[in-house]
Amino acid sequence: MRHIETVFSGFGGQGVLFAGQLLAYAGLAEELYVTWIPSYGPEMRGGTANCTVILSEEKIGAPVVRNPSAAVVMNSPSMEKYELLVRKGGLLVVNSSLVSRKSNRDEVQVLTIPASDIATELGNVRIANMVLLGAFVEATGIVALDTVKQQLNEHLSERQRKWLEPNYTALQRGSELALEPSTV
Amino acid sequence: MARQLLKGNIAFAEAAVRNGLVAYFGYPITPQSEALEHLSGRMVEEGRTFLQAESEVAAINMVYGAASSGVRVMTSTSGPGLALMAEGLSYIAGSEVPVVVVNMMRGGPGLGNIQPSQADYLFMTKTAGHGDFHPIVLAPSSVQEIVDMVGLAFKLAEKYRTLVIVAGDGAIGQMMESAELPSMQQVRRTRPDWAVTGARDREPNVITSLYLGAEKLEQANLRLQKKLTEIKANEVRYQLYQTEDADLLLVAYGTAGRICTSVVREARRAGLKVGLLRPQTLWPFPEARLAELAGQVSGILVVEMSAGQMLEDVQRAAQSHAPIRFYGRMGGVIPMVGEILEHLQALADAVIQ
Numbered sequence: 001m002r003h004i005e006t007v008f009s010g011f012g013g014q015g016v017l018f019a020g021q022l023l024a025y026a027g028l029a030e031e032l033y034v035t036w037i038p039s040y041g042p043e044m045r046g047g048t049a050n051c052t053v054i055l056s057e058e059k060i061g062a063p064v065v066r067n068p069s070a071a072v073v074m075n076s077p078s079m080e081k082y083e084l085l086v087r088k089g090g091l092l093v094v095n096s097s098l099v100s101r102k103s104n105r106d107e108v109q110v111l112t113i114p115a116s117d118i119a120t121e122l123g124n125v126r127i128a129n130m131v132l133l134g135a136f137v138e139a140t141g142i143v144a145l146d147t148v149k150q151q152l153n154e155h156l157s158e159r160q161r162k163w164l165e166p167n168y169t170a171l172q173r174g175s176e177l178a179l180e181p182s183t184v
Numbered sequence: 185m186a187r188q189l190l191k192g193n194i195a196f197a198e199a200a201v202r203n204g205l206v207a208y209f210g211y212p213i214t215p216q217s218e219a220l221e222h223l224s225g226r227m228v229e230e231g232r233t234f235l236q237a238e239s240e241v242a243a244i245n246m247v248y249g250a251a252s253s254g255v256r257v258m259t260s261t262s263g264p265g266l267a268l269m270a271e272g273l274s275y276i277a278g279s280e281v282p283v284v285v286v287n288m289m290r291g292g293p294g295l296g297n298i299q300p301s302q303a304d305y306l307f308m309t310k311t312a313g314h315g316d317f318h319p320i321v322l323a324p325s326s327v328q329e330i331v332d333m334v335g336l337a338f339k340l341a342e343k344y345r346t347l348v349i350v351a352g353d354g355a356i357g358q359m360m361e362s363a364e365l366p367s368m369q370q371v372r373r374t375r376p377d378w379a380v381t382g383a384r385d386r387e388p389n390v391i392t393s394l395y396l397g398a399e400k401l402e403q404a405n406l407r408l409q410k411k412l413t414e415i416k417a418n419e420v421r422y423q424l425y426q427t428e429d430a431d432l433l434l435v436a437y438g439t440a441g442r443i444c445t446s447v448v449r450e451a452r453r454a455g456l457k458v459g460l461l462r463p464q465t466l467w468p469f470p471e472a473r474l475a476e477l478a479g480q481v482s483g484i485l486v487v488e489m490s491a492g493q494m495l496e497d498v499q500r501a502a503q504s505h506a507p508i509r510f511y512g513r514m515g516g517v518i519p520m521v522g523e524i525l526e527h528l529q530a531l532a533d534a535v536i537q
Contacts (some may be wrong), residue, residue, distance in 0.1 A: 021189075021360065024255070028189050028362050036360040038216065040298065061446030063359055063439075064522045 001057050003034060004142045005065045007082055008049035008129075009072025010095070015129035018053055019072070020051040022133065023149040026098050026143040027055035035063040040177060048077050055142055070140060072132050073099065074115070111135050111183050124163060127170040134174025135183070145175050187364050192327045193218035193357040195365070196260070196286055196350070199334040201226050202367045204253035207233035213262045214298040215354035216288035220260070232371070240265040244272030244285075252391040254379025256338055260286035262354075263304050264295060266312075269327060271419035273347060274313025278393025280408070282341035283321075284334070286350045290359040290514035299516020300354035300439055305493035307359065308349050309467040316405055318412055319347040320419060321466040325442040327361035329464075335366055340419060344411055344490060345378075351466060353489065355439040421464035422473060426452065430459030431536060432528065433477050434508075436487040437463045437500050444487055447524045454525075456532055466494065471501035478502035483535035485528055487519060488512045505524035507535055 006023070008016040017038050027034040038051040052068065053062050056065040070091040079099045086092050089107045096173075097116030114133050119128035137145050149168055155162055177183045190198075195205055197219040200208070208223050220236065227234035233250075237243035243259050250257040261269065265285050276283045289304045291297040308321050320340050324330035330352055335347040375381050380389050395401035423441075426448050427433065436444040441462035451458040461477060463470050478484060484506050486495045492510045511527040513519045 011274075025189055028187065034189065034360075034362060038354060038358060040354070042359050060442075061449070062362075062443040062521050063355065064518050066522055117476075139225060143368070 001059065002142060004070060004140055005054045005068045006070040006072065006136070007050055007068045008072045008074075009048060009078035010080055010129075012047060012049045013126075014049075014074045015050050016072070017051050017122060019129040019133045019143050020053045022148060022151055022155065023053050023055070023137075023143070025155055026063050026147045027053075027145050029151055030143050032056060032143075035060050037063045041058065048075070048081075050078065051105060063070075070136065072136055074128065074132065075099065076101070090183040091136070091139055093132050093139070095132060097128070108184075109139065111139060111178055113174065113183055115174070115179050117145065119170060120174070122166050122169055124166060127163065127167050130167045130170035131174040131177075132172035135178040136174075137171075138175035138178035145171060187362040189251070190327055190363050190365075191358065191360045192330055192352065193288070194222045195327045196330045196334050196352070197222040197336050198226065198365055199331040200258055200284075201230060202366045202368050203335050203338050204256050204371045205232065205258060206371055207235075207250045207257045209235045209243040209250070209257070210259045210261065211237050211238050211240045211243050211265060212267050213265045215290055215300070215357045216260050216262055216286065217523050218357070219286070240268035241272070244269040244276075247283055248272055248276050248279070248281065251276065251283045252279065252374035252380050254381065258284040258286065260288070262290045263292050263301070264289045266307070266411045266464050270313045273319070274315050274511050275316070275393045277313065277317035277319070277408070278315060278404070279391050280345040281391060282338075282345050283347050284337040284341050284350065285347065286334070286352065289351065289353040291514070298354060300356075300489060300518060301514070301516055302353055302438060302440060302495065303514065304351065305466060305488070305490060306496070308351055309469070309497075312347070313350070313468050316455070317347075317408060319349045320344075320415060320468070321349045321351050322421075323351050323437040323464055324356060325438050325462065326363075327359065328363040330356055331363050331365060342421060343374075344415055346411065346415070351370070351438065353439050354516070362520065363390075394495070416468040419465060420468045420472075422470040423462045423464060425460040425462065426460065426493040427459030427477060429455040429457055430477075430480070431482050432459070432532060433481040433484045434458060434460045434487060434524075434528070435463070435474070435484060435494070436460065436465060437494065440487045440489055441485065443519060443521060444524065446521045447528065450521060450525055451528055456528065458528065463494070469497045469501065474498060474501040475503065475505070478505035481506050483531045484508045485524075485531050486510045487524055489518065490514060507531075
């Protein structure tokens with residue numbers, strides 16, 4: 001059964017809420033049940049932000065989980081919070097540009113990706129979220145990368161339109177890196 | 185209409201527009217402010233009335249006025265705002281005008297916080313204002329259900345000329361889920377015959393909650409009570425999940441209710457025969473069905489995001505048929521499946537031989 005419970009976590013402004021939404025849109029486009037729920041406390045402004053996204057073939061009950069099957073962590077505080085919470089056999093995607101420490105979890109699949117550096121190379125540090133989402137989608141296979149790209153095209157705001165192509169490239173780079181031995 | 189990914193607050197606001205909402209009066213408060221943001225654009229686009237009042241007290245009295253003129257009207261708020269509205273809610277109930285209020289509950293008491301909570305249960309169902317009345321209280325547990333319940337709320341409010349509260353919480357308001365919106369409905373052009381519309385060529389109508397004679401006010405109260413009895417008989421709504429062969433029963437509504445569907449699935453995988461009763465109306469409460477189920481099961485676990493408010497209704501309805509335990513989280517904390525499972529297992533160990 002296709003089913004995943006993921007947390008996206010990082011600083012406010014890193015695009016964790018949007019990355020989560022894009023995954024939810026892709027899930028819906030592939031006819032899965034989806035929920036997206038943000039942490040919407042005052043910590044959102046400048047502090048850490050996170051959202052929980054669930055994609056499933058089964059109707060979704062709880063929209064939040066103690067132990068997600070995957071986590072995408074974009075900064076050190078998020079690594080501290082979620083590294084140990086990811087379920088055994090799950091997936092941890094780490095933005096190694098901002099998280100210097102390696103994960104000690106050996107019963108979890110860890111992808112170490114210098115997403116902020118790659119995004120900067122591509123011309124905009126703010127598309128690091130797409131690098132990590134690309135890696136996440138490749139590693140989990142929960143939705144097709146093409147579906148994510150289509151949904152990005154549909155939901156990227158007018159103001160951000162000029163970044164569509166770099167976002168595609170970021171998704172692509174992330175998905176390629178998920179398969180490289182240096183990442184795993 | 186296709187299914188879309190929608191945030192709860194925007195979904196219920198748009199559902200109201202499509203149900204022919206004529207006027208909205210409100211005052212922003214987290215966790216439902218996106219509804220005002222959405223309506224401030226959409227209502228104007230449709231040539232209808234959106235007004236951000238100077239306070240919740242003002243907003244509810246504007247709602248009261250618009251409802252008296254027989255148009256479809258609503259407001260939305262969260263706990264502290266609902267408390268400010270209490271006087272107006274009572275006047276609305278006493279005047280018997282149809283009004284819909286959405287309350288996205290947040291942590292309390294006091295200013296509390298903006299996280300999801302279910303601690304307004306007793307306030308909404310028992311004491312929404314002074315005097316003898318109950319609003320109908322609907323409890324959605326998903327974005328689709330709040331969309332559907334907004335439409336239902338208008339129908340019930342107008343059918344019974346009563347106050348209907350749609351009781352969501354911060355999680356329902358903030359989460360995105362796929363939902364199908366209703367198609368666009370035309371605004372109703374005719375006004376009900378009781379409404380105050382200018383009294384041209386007819387006797388004036390009077391909308392009031394003031395009856396200075398004791399006997400007259402008692403008559404008004406008796407009429408109100410008769411209506412509430414009718415609502416209790418006709419409008420109880422609930423959803424059952426895997427209760428047919430259940431030895432244990434979970435009772436939970438709204439966000440706690442949907443979490444308990446996950447608990448049922450996990451508990452059954454672990455061999456516990458568990459079912460869920462999820463009230464969709466908190467008032468009227470599904471007493472009769474609960475009493476039947478209490479006779480069937482060996483134990484009941486009530487789960488709420490409060491100190492145990494619906495619990496009182498469960499205890500009253502179940503009488504002494506089955507032992508009742510409670511698990512709740514407060515202050516905006518959402519209970520996790522694992523925690524509820526532990527309490528369910530403890531109940532099973534105590535009551536099942």
